[in-house]
Amino acid sequence: MGLLDIFKKIEPDKKKSPILHTLYDAAFTFAYSPDSVTDGGVHIRDGLDLKRMMIHVVLALQLCFLFGTYNIGHQHFVASGEFLGFLEGFHLKLIHGLIQLVPIVLVTMIVGLGIEIIFAARKGHAVEEGFIVSGMLIPLIMPPDIPLWMLAVSIAFAVIVGKEAFGGTGMNIWNVALLSRVFIFFAYPTTISGDQVWVSGYESLAAGTQASYGWAHGLFNSLFELMGVDLFDSARTAVVDGYSGATPLALAYSGGWEAVTEKFSLAQMWWGTIPGSIGETSKPFIIIGALMLIVTKVASWRIMLSATIGAAVMALILNAWGATPIMDVPWYYQFYMGSFFFAAAFMATDPVTASTTNTGKWIYGFLIGFIGMIIRVMNPAYPEGWMLAILFLNTFSALIDHYVLEANMKKRLQRA
């Protein structure tokens, strides 16, 4: 009760300082659910509201976050040939991962929420919750070494042009998180494609390049010295001969499935100890998150299932065609590479941008899988097709719904 009284006392005036009021309102509704009662219409309301729905998506992402953070460190040390076992050098890998990840998350949240607060203050309404999920998804789809200023620009683009220009939460046509990634992809392509970007901590992945550690690493070094464990040492950590930061997908383009299995085992690809975007590598954790969303009815299982079916169908067709090495990758192994699971579970199922009718969801998901697989396989310049396929289908999701509704209306008319 004490906290509530403090909150009520410090409420800034809405007219005189709109930005402060919006900030206050955001903090207050974060800490306390509002005391508004039903007025007209139903007298009791469902316990679920948008905040709770969004937080469940964030909770589902936490396993990916944990694993992704650790994997950043793991890949860093695999490149130098040290601590090859997954759990070796545990403290070093974890801290390195956190040092890479925490700034990304902070920048995402500050820039994104800052823009949302400004817009909400200008419009005079509360800060709406849409950015909670986008802000948690964006770090997971970025390469670990992304320059922070680039990230900030892309988030500003995504939130302003992709969301606020259309009217805010619930009104956007395209997936906001994907818009930020696609902005970097087209504006600064070298930072998000190629073999050099998926491993962090080195200026380049040429043999012999030493690791570049910053002040944060130095800070933890003093702690590690006290504890008597291994330290960050740029002299000791250098890229080994013959290391390429290629992801399984990049290897498949050149050499087919054989090239992939030479470098990575199936277990590695499944559990996710491979280079890639921060959150997309670990399939079991993504599946656990997806199951959590399905059980709580927050995300649509129809989209996830039909995307899988669409991808499988296209992969089968490409197997039958077999013109290039990557087309020959057996269709069930296509799922081990790249970010299919992440895209299908968390990106495609965004309720605002997906189709809203159940029939529409089947078609939407199927086409995402279908077209995404084409983009992945046919064009080596676009290393992962899901981002583009989902944005493409976002454009058409309303059209799909339109036809489903037209069919419903026609059926109703024919009854008459």
Added chain:
Amino acid sequence: MLSTILIIIGLILLLAVIMNVSDSLLQIEAKKSGIDIDKEDIGIIPKLSFDGMVSKPAIAKGGSHHNLKQGFEIKLAGEASHDFLPATSSTFAMRPMDYRGIAPIPKLFVEVGQEVKAGQPLFFNKSTPDIVYAAPVSGEVVEVRRGAKRAISDVVILADKKLTHHTVTAPDINKASREELVAFLMKSGAWPMINKRPFDVIASPDEMPRDIFISTFDTAPLAPDSMILIKGKEKDFQAGVNALAQLTEGSVHLGINNSAAGSWLSSVNNAEKHYFSGKHPAGNVGIQIHHINPIKSNDSVWTLGIQEVASIGALFTKGYLDTSRKVALVGDEFETTGYVDTYMGANIGELVKNNMTGDNTRIIAGDVLTGRTVATEDFLSAKTDQITTIKEGDYNEFLGWLVPIAPRPSTSGTFPNFLYPNHKFIADTNTHGEKRAFVASGDYESVLPMDIYPQHLMKAILANDYERMEGLGINELSEEDIAICEFACVSKQPLQKILRQGLDMMREQL
């Protein structure tokens, strides 16, 4: 290996295509030779009947059977015990605002201080002077309450200890023409008991309804058991059905709960019986109409409640309009829940006197989804059969959206409700969140067992798109049908209000 799998799949697909084509060809042939393919099972592929999942009761011969999959039961605490409480009301009122479609200031037949008999005309609507709105009890008219802009809100009568009825001579159903019956019903005050759909307004006497639908059970949260409400009036109910059957060119349809299949309802004459099983809103007449024979573009159908049918029947069996009603007092904020024997339009305060616990409660005339907030000086609507009390929820909960892992009524799986399958919730009026734009999809469709896309309908109404509204099925809905969607709405949108806006827009078009 892969190619053999592909060949096998291809062969199976080919077989399925052949079977489908031949099935359709058989059906075309059957249609040509005059066989009704809906009734007979023609074709190679056997008709899978999902209705067979819930076994058709053996007694339910004739009539259709519907197992509704979508819906949501809100299990609230405070169900009515089967006892009758001694509470009585001494004042009763007739409320013009309960009857949609009449002018805000109807013309009164009576004035304050006048003595009236039960069933005597009280007021009429200027544009429909033949339809009479009758007094629910006999006694003295003590007050004509006015609301905003001098609109009449209640015509209040202080009841006599023993009622005297305004007697009428009913025409013989078998001999009278439809016009005579309609005129009789209008004159005796029974006409306002009939609802017309679409728009859920007073029926128009010149119109011939396609069918008449009566739902004999109510699945709303804490709704009373309609078998108790109608107990003792079975003969009146049958007489009412007989009269109604004369008024329509189609039939009278009864929507019966699957669990009541063996009761006297199954042997009502002059009515088609349809058995429904499923969660709320399976008991809503709108849902039942959709499954029995949906409302098409220019149709109008009539609906009545179970006690209203008995009242109409009493005109023929007893010779007066039976305005007695049983009302259920439900909700966790009552000391004792139960049923009350009273008349239409009873005073709320007298019925709930000395029965309320707690200080911050809301009294609702009706159920928690569609009812009207009332104060103790207000009166029940004539067609309402329950009074619900719930706690007001004007409190702030710390981290309320994240933390409460205690069960709370919710259609999502984000509360651990599955751990407490038979738990009865103590709900309150807190909105549990603020109003937002439409974000989630599929949540309305999962609780509404109709072939309608509610979210798109709402958007069409908000965009004033008449053609789209009509095409998406607004004429099939009434507020009580969309109420469960409003409960489930994550964005806390006022769906019933939006729907009423849309229905009023459609009504103005005509």
